[in-house]
Amino acid sequence: MCWPPASLLGRLRRPDAEALLGLGRPVTFPAQLRVMRQGDAVPHSLLVIQGVVKVVVDTERGRDVVVAVRGPGDLLGEMSTLEHRPRSAHVLTCSPVQARAIHSTDLAQFLARNAEVCLAVARMLSERLRSADRKGIDFVVCPAPVRVVRVLLDVVQQHGSCTSAGWEIGIPLSQAEIASMAGTGLSTVEKAFRRLESAGVLGRRYRRVLIVDLPGLRRFGELPGGIP
CATH class of the missing domain: 1.10.10.10 (Winged helix-like DNA-binding domain superfamily/Winged helix DNA-binding domain)
Structure with a gap:
């Protein structure tokens, strides 16, 4: 399968991508389902194979804010794994989704053994941070x-x-x-x-x-x- 270049799987060499796809267990979700809940401490990440999800954050003023859209090849919930903290956002399916549910311990051990994959995750998180910074600047300077x-x-x-x-x-x-x-x-x-x-x-x-x-x-x- 050809993964989007900006996704985690799209950044990896084929052997590394196949190794990551070998982790966890397959799961399927219907459209319009909350598959991760903000504040939960459920110990797993999701690697999206097919479908699209929205990342949504509850705010103090009671308004839900859509902060990102993720699709095939993207990893979800990795920040909770790396930081050992509760979920920072909800994840809702936009369409039927196929994914791999990967236990946090298995993911952490896999990253410790695979420097190239760990570096790809770091680059992905860095780009997301740059994107968030750019959006913050856009909010100040752009109509x-x-x-x-x-x-x-x-x-x-x-x-x-x-x-x-x-x-x-x-x-x-x-x-x-x-x-x-x-x-x-x-x-x-x-x-x-x-x-x-x-x-x-x-x-x-x-x-x-x-x-x-x-x-x-x-x-x-x-x-x-x-x-x-």
Whole structure:
């Protein structure tokens, strides 16, 4: 199987990826199921094989915030394993998911024996930290519509697929969830979508968002041209 390059499995040489896939036990989940709960101390991680999940954090003000979307080849819950701390977020399935449930002890021992995999995990966590830093800067310096566009670009880059009609974002995200990821309100997302549609950059089909002009979307996101 060809794993997305940004995923953990996509970063590994084939023998290392196969060794990691040999850990744990296979599990399957239906769509719209909470498979990890914030605050729990359940001692396992999930290695996603098929499907997409959302990472959601409960805030002190009672509002759920979508902080990330993960897909095939991604490892979930590794921070609890490495830090020996409770879960920092919920994980909810966006679609039916197949995964490997790996006990924390087994994962820690595997990483201790495999320097290349351990380094790949460190690089993955470093990139996630850089992404979080960038989003924090975007929140300060970028107008809300620009942040909405950058969320779309991030999702397309990680999970999108190119079709004859354009780029599909590849996962079922509601406008409210996009607003949460962009740190803005639903009305801002609705206005941004209408503007993008009027400009011929974005199209909408039944429960699907289609990026008709990806370089144009990057211009709306105030980023250099080209495909991400």
